[in-house]
Amino acid sequence: MTCVAGGPGAETAPVFILVGPQMGENIGACARVMGNFAIPELRIVAPRDGWPNEKAVAMAADSPVLTAAKVFDRLEDAVADRQVLYASTGTPRHMTKPTVTAREACSRARAEMAAGQTVGILFGAEKSGLDNAQITRADAILALPVDPDFSSLNLAMACGVIAHEWRAGDPAPRGYSPVEDRATQAELDGLYAHLHDELDRAGFFYPPEKTPLMMQNLINLFARASATVQEVRTMRGVIKALAIGRGKARVSRD
Amino acid sequence: MTCVAGGPGAETAPVFILVGPQMGENIGACARVMGNFAIPELRIVAPRDGWPNEKAVAMAADSPVLTAAKVFDRLEDAVADRQVLYASTGTPRHMTKPTVTAREACSRARAEMAAGQTVGILFGAEKSGLDNAQITRADAILALPVDPDFSSLNLAMACGVIAHEWRAGDPAPRGYSPVEDRATQAELDGLYAHLHDELDRAGFFYPPEKTPLMMQNLINLFARASATVQEVRTMRGVIKALAIGRGKARVSRD
Numbered sequence: 001m002t003c004v005a006g007g008p009g010a011e012t013a014p015v016f017i018l019v020g021p022q023m024g025e026n027i028g029a030c031a032r033v034m035g036n037f038a039i040p041e042l043r044i045v046a047p048r049d050g051w052p053n054e055k056a057v058a059m060a061a062d063s064p065v066l067t068a069a070k071v072f073d074r075l076e077d078a079v080a081d082r083q084v085l086y087a088s089t090g091t092p093r094h095m096t097k098p099t100v101t102a103r104e105a106c107s108r109a110r111a112e113m114a115a116g117q118t119v120g121i122l123f124g125a126e127k128s129g130l131d132n133a134q135i136t137r138a139d140a141i142l143a144l145p146v147d148p149d150f151s152s153l154n155l156a157m158a159c160g161v162i163a164h165e166w167r168a169g170d171p172a173p174r175g176y177s178p179v180e181d182r183a184t185q186a187e188l189d190g191l192y193a194h195l196h197d198e199l200d201r202a203g204f205f206y207p208p209e210k211t212p213l214m215m216q217n218l219i220n221l222f223a224r225a226s227a228t229v230q231e232v233r234t235m236r237g238v239i240k241a242l243a244i245g246r247g248k249a250r251v252s253r254d
Numbered sequence: 255m256t257c258v259a260g261g262p263g264a265e266t267a268p269v270f271i272l273v274g275p276q277m278g279e280n281i282g283a284c285a286r287v288m289g290n291f292a293i294p295e296l297r298i299v300a301p302r303d304g305w306p307n308e309k310a311v312a313m314a315a316d317s318p319v320l321t322a323a324k325v326f327d328r329l330e331d332a333v334a335d336r337q338v339l340y341a342s343t344g345t346p347r348h349m350t351k352p353t354v355t356a357r358e359a360c361s362r363a364r365a366e367m368a369a370g371q372t373v374g375i376l377f378g379a380e381k382s383g384l385d386n387a388q389i390t391r392a393d394a395i396l397a398l399p400v401d402p403d404f405s406s407l408n409l410a411m412a413c414g415v416i417a418h419e420w421r422a423g424d425p426a427p428r429g430y431s432p433v434e435d436r437a438t439q440a441e442l443d444g445l446y447a448h449l450h451d452e453l454d455r456a457g458f459f460y461p462p463e464k465t466p467l468m469m470q471n472l473i474n475l476f477a478r479a480s481a482t483v484q485e486v487r488t489m490r491g492v493i494k495a496l497a498i499g500r501g502k503a504r505v506s507r508d
Contacts, residue, residue: 033411036344038401061406090290101422145421147292152315157287160411161418167399168355168419 013039013166014086014109014119016159017078019134022048022126028059028066029156030123035063037163042069043078048125075122075134076189082120083182084112084226087130087138088162090146090153095132097224098140102165105142110169112178121162126155133212136220137185181228191232192219198243267293267420268340268363268373270413271332273388276302276380282313282320283410284377289317291417296323297332302379329376329388330443336374337436338366338480341384341392342416344400344407349386351478352394356419359396364423366432375416380409387466390474391439435482445486446473452497 021027042065051071060066072078086105109119124130146153205211275281285296296319305325314320326332340359363373378384400407450469459465
């Protein structure tokens with residue numbers, strides 16, 4: 001499915017993205033409840049048991065969402081056309097990242113989509129949820145109000161609760177102005193790769209084993225900033241200029 | 255668990271009541287998600303496969319809600335101490351009964367509980383949902399916004415969506431004043447039985463096979479009216495007086 005970023009009204013609901021789901025039953029139950037609440041687009045990243053999955057089919061109760069689901073090997077590809085991402089989590093993550101309720105996320109997403117932006121909601125694997133590197137990519141954390149003493153929410157249940165929240169929500173945007181001209185995740189990935197390569201050449205990553213964490217912190221900063229296409233372009237110019245200034249510039253990767 | 259009707263603050267959430275659930279897996283999944291969202295009290299009416307149920311245990315993921323669940327043979331007994339009932343349905347029922355969203359139901363229930371009232375939410379069996387006679391007992395229908403073309407919502411998903419809505423809701427009552435001194439379902443059942451017996455003696459039910467439907471219509475009227483304890487007492491006085499007037503009174507059944 002091709003989603004044209006910025007095409008107003010092109011999508012009727014956020015895209016739900018399951019990252020590394022383990023059990024086919026849960027994928028099928030997600031597709032079923034998405035069908036119940038008319039959330040049409042499901043993307044699945046690296047399902048543990050491969051694809052297609054009979055157990056998913058059995059649990060989906062003929063949901064058209066399962067038939068239309070797209071499977072990806074890598075999260076980057078699954079979110080490439082998304083401008084806005086929410087990361088659903090059951091337990092608080094101590095990250096420097098805004099945390100919103102399901103209602104707030106849906107209200108924001110509604111305003112973002114009304115402004116023609118593409119929105120995705122990430123759901124982690126059953127066992128462990130989204131890892132920090134995955135959450136880092138998101139604009140905000142969508143935290144459900146689970147009891148801290150009994151917080152393990154079934155994956156399909158998380159999808160269902162958010163799907164209902166989307167469908168139950170007020171159709172009018174409420175007091176939230178989305179940033180205009182939002183960059184897609186693919187454009188941001190280009191920036192991150194550019195930044196990584198030039199910092200690497202500059203000897204920034206020391207000790208080298210800390211590279212992933214240092215990159216994660218930088219990515220988190222840009223993800224929080226809700227960068228525009230122009231800002232991404234500007235930042236890439238900044239990186240290039242700084243690198244040339246040190247005589248280390250090379251041709252950009254994309 | 256004993257619930258004292260009218261004891262302010264005695265309960266922290268509405269009681270969820272599964273009516274004739276078929277699959278243990280769904281009962282367990284309900285208990286799990288109720289635990290996630292800290293809804294402590296589950297009641298189960300006539301579970302198809304008996305009780306206890308191993309599949310329920312397996313799906314409950316050690317939820318304390320399952321351990322504490324109470325099982326009843328009859329719906330009347332399961333709701334006897336409830337003053338307010340909501341009937342959850344996926345598809346609209348053409349009944350003369352107010353229909354509210356999950357959010358409205360939770361907002362109303364919060365106000366009702368703040369006024370010391372006992373609230374229950376009824377969930378029907380997987381296959382068919384609540385039947386009309388069961389819905390008739392409720393003050394209002396809680397309708398989830400499912401796609402009419404794909405409306406079969408999993409039972410546990412319905413519990414989860416409403417449990418999240420309860421937990422996510424604004425803690426302050428909003429513009430809804432509950433009727434004071436609400437009668438319990440047991441008190442209402444006493445009224446209905448009294449009314450039925452006297453009408454029966456008066457030859458009101460004709461043809462006899464229409465009795466259940468005629469009673470259902472009368473019950474629906476009283477359920478919608480959110481009757482108080484005093485009103486129930488008054489109505490019973492009315493019935494008695496009318497019956498005596500015809501020389502047909504007998505000792506009230508309770």
